[in-house]
Amino acid sequence: MLQNKIVSFFIVFFLQAILFEKTYFFNSVVFSPIIFYFIVFNYNKNSFSELTFAFFVGIILDIFNDSLGIYSLAISLMVFIRNYWIPFYFTFDRISSNKLYNSYELGIQSFFIYSFPLIFIFNSFLYIFELYSISFLPILILKILLSSFLNFILILILQLLLLSSETRYDWS
């Protein structure tokens, strides 16, 4: 699992930093593959190391993106909320430190309900701070929703590509 986690991290990080860096599809959708890592992989309650790691990954992405503070805030906020969201959403027996939170484990509907609010929060911060504007609020919300939905699909695709079949079912 650890090896899979490290490889997945480097792949999504490079996708984010090099390929999707500041690429706006259809002039409004931002793809953020890095959130795949922070949504799917294992969960430890109140983990300082996870929060610190998320913060520093955000800082490095900020350097690539010339957006000092925005990614570090968005990613650490997402990890912080996930810390409370998982125990709130899942029953106690489904929470385990070596469990993957993906659609294979949870089912697509349950995974959508779990991951979409996190993706939405991440994208909201990104849009509001990166574009420095809350003008035309309905259009902004529409853009965030569209971006969140497409990012959810991206996560499903990454899941299919990055998680080997053994990894998918090992922790079920």
Added chain:
Amino acid sequence: MQILIRILAKNKYVFYFFFLALISFISIFNNNPYYSSSYFNSSNYIIGKIFQTRSLVSSYFNLNKINNEVMNENFFLKKQLLEINRSQYNYKDSVNNSYYDIYKVINAKIINNSVHKKNNYFTLDKGELDGVKVDQAVLGFRGIIGKIHSVSSNFAIGHSLLSSKLIIPSSIGESNVISSVTWFGDSPHILNILYVPKHLNINKGDTVYTSSFESVFPERIPISIIKKVDKNSNSNFQEIESYPIENFYSIYNVYLVENKMKNEQKLLEENAAK
């Protein structure tokens, strides 16, 4: 005090998050809209190298387009050369004071560029070692691109015209109506023209040029073309929107222009103001 310590200990995860969030907020608000130059310069070298490599790879896929641009540019330069030759022949006295003598030109390549922020920047593959200096004008093939903001040894970062902090003195059309060009941050396809009084007649399709009021940009370089004129605004001035001449989504090759007389002009103006 003990209660306070107990609350802190109990909620240390929350406080730790708020501490990290505070750092992020300080970074966001302290460094925007002008991200600190020092931060840029320290990370400039490593990031610049990465962007340079990426740009090297992607430029292979754009070779056809770049070839066309170079061909057009050669054509344009040739035409200019012919015009200079003609003017030399006809007006020998004016040659010494000609426009081309007072400007130093460096060519560079854009290796990173943003268009969707309130203040957009671009990174160039030339730096101090190549003669790039802060406040040099950056021109594209068709018109103005921006102005150099900070320089490291091998790279430079410039404010794009799509930056709300850049206000360029300009003149409109053949009648040279004095104005200023800036970007309000709404759409990368719209530049706003400021300070044009309502009694002056501005037409759709007029070209906006740089004026000689600022020593950074050479005079009469196209900036934008008037798209919409609104005289019914509440202010004393007309509300004018224009299309930028340059397409900021696809800029690769640029020219940095330095006015050799800029310092002399500035000094004289400062002395006169005292």
